[in-house]
Amino acid sequence: MKAVVVEKYGAFNSALIKDLPDPVPGPNDVIVIVKVADVNFPDIMVIEGTYQIKPPLPFSPGKAAAGVVEQVGESVNGLKPGDRVLACVEYGAYAEKLVARADQCHLIPDEISYSKAAAMGLVYLTAYFALTDRAYLQPGDSVLVLGAKGGIGVASMQLAKALGAATVIAGVRGSEHVRNAEGLGADYGVDLSTENIRNSLREAVLSVTDGKGVDVVIDPVGGEACEAALRALAWRGRLVVVGFASGDFPQIRANYLLVKNISATGLQVSDYRDRQPERTAAAQAALFGFYLKGVIDPHVSKVVPLDRYSEALDAIRMGHVIGKVILDVGNEH
Numbered sequence: 001m002k003a004v005v006v007e008k009y010g011a012f013n014s015a016l017i018k019d020l021p022d023p024v025p026g027p028n029d030v031i032v033i034v035k036v037a038d039v040n041f042p043d044i045m046v047i048e049g050t051y052q053i054k055p056p057l058p059f060s061p062g063k064a065a066a067g068v069v070e071q072v073g074e075s076v077n078g079l080k081p082g083d084r085v086l087a088c089v090e091y092g093a094y095a096e097k098l099v100a101r102a103d104q105c106h107l108i109p110d111e112i113s114y115s116k117a118a119a120m121g122l123v124y125l126t127a128y129f130a131l132t133d134r135a136y137l138q139p140g141d142s143v144l145v146l147g148a149k150g151g152i153g154v155a156s157m158q159l160a161k162a163l164g165a166a167t168v169i170a171g172v173r174g175s176e177h178v179r180n181a182e183g184l185g186a187d188y189g190v191d192l193s194t195e196n197i198r199n200s201l202r203e204a205v206l207s208v209t210d211g212k213g214v215d216v217v218i219d220p221v222g223g224e225a226c227e228a229a230l231r232a233l234a235w236r237g238r239l240v241v242v243g244f245a246s247g248d249f250p251q252i253r254a255n256y257l258l259v260k261n262i263s264a265t266g267l268q269v270s271d272y273r274d275r276q277p278e279r280t281a282a283a284q285a286a287l288f289g290f291y292l293k294g295v296i297d298p299h300v301s302k303v304v305p306l307d308r309y310s311e312a313l314d315a316i317r318m319g320h321v322i323g324k325v326i327l328d329v330g331n332e333h
Ligand SMILES: NC(=O)c1ccc[n+]([C@@H]2O[C@H](COP(=O)([O-])OP(=O)(O)OC[C@H]3O[C@@H](n4cnc5c(N)ncnc54)[C@H](OP(=O)(O)O)[C@@H]3O)[C@@H](O)[C@H]2O)c1
Pocket: 040, 041, 042, 122, 123, 126, 146, 147, 148, 149, 150, 151, 152, 153, 172, 173, 192, 220, 221, 223, 225, 241, 242, 243, 244, 245, 246, 247, 267, 268, 269, 270, 316, 317, 318, 319, 320, 321, 323
């Protein structure tokens, strides 16, 4: 099988396209013939060796793929060859076949395409757990989403609405994207690229929340945007740290949490995937249900063939993607 292979950690475009022997399933695994692989910001860091989890070399990157079950291990129940599945893995999705734990493969309803399913692979699960299990989102809440035109951002805004948020505010860079906030699924847009963001973000948020601030912040950006967003929280507000797309770890001062009765918390979706597979399966089923009801719809803005994987990663790195980019692995759809 053909695969993108990292033989040594290095530049994101330095991985090789190689022919490898087909994977063999362990007793609890399945082999998936990949149709579409999901491309994500962390894949860049995984290839560079700067991600918190470093796969043993050599490996194929890629945290999710949609395809068809080819083989199942001897202890697997509930999946069979021919089933359409979304596989959520730590790495291995940029390949014509992947091996995945059976309990990390989710049946895709017939009405959902491989592309849409793959695009719901990582960022929608992340947004789901961030909003429900870390931010305790309540119907009627107001939500500010930073990095709003990215993968996590679009997913978080769509899901916040689907879960009953009354007001969703998109934090984006540049007036053009502020004007397009509604197109991204938000009620309002705020510009994260203004000078003195510490004050300007707070003022912009207060102006659209009757002076109260937001109940929830979803932050995949970090840096000064995170520190500013903390100041835009309402009394008893919750900020969820999801990532650091800015490259900077924010400083969160404990006295600020106390004075405003607010919480700052974190979310890493791979822990839910590995520690709570049944709960993750229920979450993925809920996401597919939202899609079928028409209340969420992943925005796939670019499709790239597997062997041009570096174009997909470059588009993410350069901020040229709205929502998601995916790899067409070329196995017949
Ligand atoms: N915790 C988890 O389980 C988990 C899961 C998946 C991803 N993540 C992390 O979440 C982060 C975002 O992932 P993603 O898939 O959403 O990436 P993405 O699609 O590349 O989107 C990142 C967004 O962040 C914005 N951004 C970057 N630097 C910024 C800055 N200095 N100020 C304001 N906005 C900035 C970008 O805005 P522009 O468009 O203006 O460039 C872009 O919209 C990454 O750090 C990733 O590793 C975490």
